[in-house]
Amino acid sequence: MKHMVKTGARLLHDALISEGIKIVFGVPGSDVLPFYDEMYQSKKIKHFLFRHEQASVHAADGFFRASGQLAVSMSTSGPGATNQITGIATAYADSVPLIAINMNINREDLGKSVFQEVDIISLTKPITKKNFLVMKASDFPSVVSEAVAVAMTIPRGPVLINIPKDVFAEKAVEIKPVAKAIIENQFPLQNQSIIKKAFKWLSESERPVFLVGEGLIASEQVALFCKLAKKMQVPVATTVSGVGVFSENHKLSLQVAGVLGTPYANSAIQESDLLLVLGASLESRTTANTSSFAKKAKIIHVDIDAKQCGKFVSASLCISDDIENFLIQLNNYLSKNPFKVRNKWLKSIEQWKINCPISYSAAKELIKPQELIEELNKLAPEAKIFAGNGQHKYWVMRHFTFKKPRQFNVSSRFGCMGFAFPGAMGAKIAKPKDTVIAVLGDGDFQVNIQELATVVENKIDLKIIVINNHTLGAVYQHQHFDYDNHFFGTYYNLDLNFAKVAETYGLNSMRITKPNEIKPALQTMLKSKSPFLLEVLIPKNEYLLPKISVSDSLDKASCLIDLSLKADKTA
Template identity: 40%
Template structure:
């Protein structure tokens, strides 16, 4: 991006200064927004843009499927707090981003997705590789743009980054027709002018006072923390508040790490696969302080009986979340950090009391756990070992049992170090997200905790990791089935395992890794787990660890769908009949594929 770029902010005026192409204007805009890496895959209409990338110093990570690019941008954003950027061509390239964009939207991830589009004069004519991507992504973006003129590029890019990262963050898509990237334009950097966008920030003082008073009067308070605390970087303020008034803290999946889980006030995660004590505490509480959380159905269980005796205080930066799913007594609209700072000033220290003792007793009586095994690897054991050997690693997850075990058995302490697809529940998310996270935080170990089902959904990105030398680690908890669905079939569909047994059809993950030039390792016995993890961590290359785990293991405890949180069940890890049944199916399959003797 060199000569001829005027630096002054000269508004919308188009003088007769030196001109650059639209593509160069895009790159200059990215530079001004502080973008140091983009994830993408080129295509016909993107040729001018990619030609400009070729001549620039912007780092571009070539992916092997556009969905990977979107998840990488997402993982990068969650690990760094910066806006992640992905690029895809028109038509199929753009539609391949859709899952990744929806994923970012559901979890409020700051992202800018750039898509190529056919020439403006062809739009609407069903041209080759044309798709109405702004129409398609309307309900899954915070905002989107179809650029029709090169002179709008810089304004739109500036707005897009601002919208993506402020207020409640979210993805913004910019559709870029080919001719717009070719046309010449004078570079200007216009001031933001968004008359309809006023993200709330400062919480109302009166509401803060009311919330503080309610907190002081409460005898059984619970602080319920979601992803809003993470995006506002309000975890220190949260810690100060909780410890000042000795209130227990439970987090959603998105809020994991916002409060250190080894702290006595931590209740861990709540909801469907939350801890018993978190769910009991919610149901018994007389005050819920919800911060940056949205009362999702996986969190509340049966909504009409959620926290029946509690006064509801809800802090959220998005006014539309307040009162959306539950009735709120004290709404506080504002940034979590700002609101928590306000609350901290208003509350008096409170000693721990009977409520804390009750919670201690619940914790003692109903700990998270599993039955250890000397012969079969327990998936929970793998997570515990990962936590022991890489306590400071960034953990990404796929979706399903692997995700819940990663949430339950890793001791999380840092909000930017647990990266998981919460709202959309996207299988195939964790591995590309790990690559994105590693790009953003190269100094950290990054481990994707995966299942054999989800890993295959984006395993082609092994090529991306190898070629670009991004040494992420994947821990496949290989149970030979789509475990979470299988678990539901076992519990609610009389063990009819419809389309959930994969054993016979999965590849050899060690060979798969090696085929891509990555390192493949396998553990089949509990005694091998530690060695495999150590080898993986000491290898400066991408590694896939294949842990052959007990196929019958279930995620426990569990609140059945539609039940009240207090109806949480402890699931016996499995009956002998189940394990032998599943083990047989699985062993036959493995023998066929690997020539090995079962599990």
């Protein structure tokens, strides 16, 4: 068989096609043009021109969250490559796979500090699963194959490919990988005696709670988990990353636990005698002060990454196992060992939900963001929501009822302002028939506001809600409660009309200020067949409550501060 000789640019192009990657979000420079010319000639890769490289990475992130498929963020050398770093770090923190490709100077000039040289390999090593410096054109097929395998192996994450520009011009024989690269799971499965102990503890418990996170979504075993939780009648709380894993309209749902979670989720965890943690990191936003977290419970922590167990909170039992394997074995165990329903425990939780709901005071003249989100939930209950970083993220989390995994999308563990808008763009590109809504604060929106041009240019039918309080609201709130109202550096004096800005870019838009405008404005937005921006003005002193510090006991954000509401220990 005769092997074809191709340029490095062509080899990269064909390797991506071979791996099923057909979407590139990019901001080109002269160094990357050989690859762009290959895309121009082949017409096999769809390219979306972004205005900033950070946004292009977030779009690839959102594309995967919506579709489960990889996309590429592509940039040039120097500042183009460094502009990708925030997006890469965001994906790494939330275990989202994507391929970031960027350029470098000619091979012979590496290390000589010539124009636009930067050691992007060293800079991104802590925030990628793996990165590659491609020094030979012939390496492209094997590098791309391995990059895809590494990115998609649980725990997933971003991979970077850096290319000296002269490698694109180099010609080489195309030698395709003999077989797809397979990355073996680096974490051994737990032995059967440990798993049997976990099942025994579950059976003996009187007040069990499941706490689940992103790892369960990644395992693709959400349906099996939900089946088991309902069969066992065990209440389910989630981390922020796990929102939607268990439908929040089900009676067993506790919604989100943690410093900004529901009081009844926190009460259940603090009063539980058995806490089964599946694919969740027990960091401070979930646990608050670790010294007082779930002190009455045996904690069983199941995660494919053994390093997660005991990282923040000591576990009674660590199971470094694939979640699918654990759930299958739990299902088999339950088929032979009936699990009794803890009726008194469930009644206690039901009472907490009645006594300690998330509530707010309505206003006649001013828009309440909580009311806005509740109305959005009524009108678009199946929408995929991408929420920015700030108070608005938690208003969405608390007042929208999420019923599916990946319905609520945020930069959970990196807290990145600027993620949600381009992330939602990537999701809408991946799933054009789905309703995708970006809910942003005015501060968050301005990080990547320039991508309005990308939305219009590519006719991306995205719905955008900008909640405008003229402040960096979460920080402003912090100054109010913890710094004696010393407001400094958090208030925008310029009354920027985002509806008019959007109109200038070519979007349909609307600005509202009164509660009676909420429903008709949302209806107009949702009925629009083209991109639409709705700006919603709220007062700057609308605070996110209840909220506690990560140094507080989780009891402080629960129903347990009233001792009469404590659970019946004779459950």
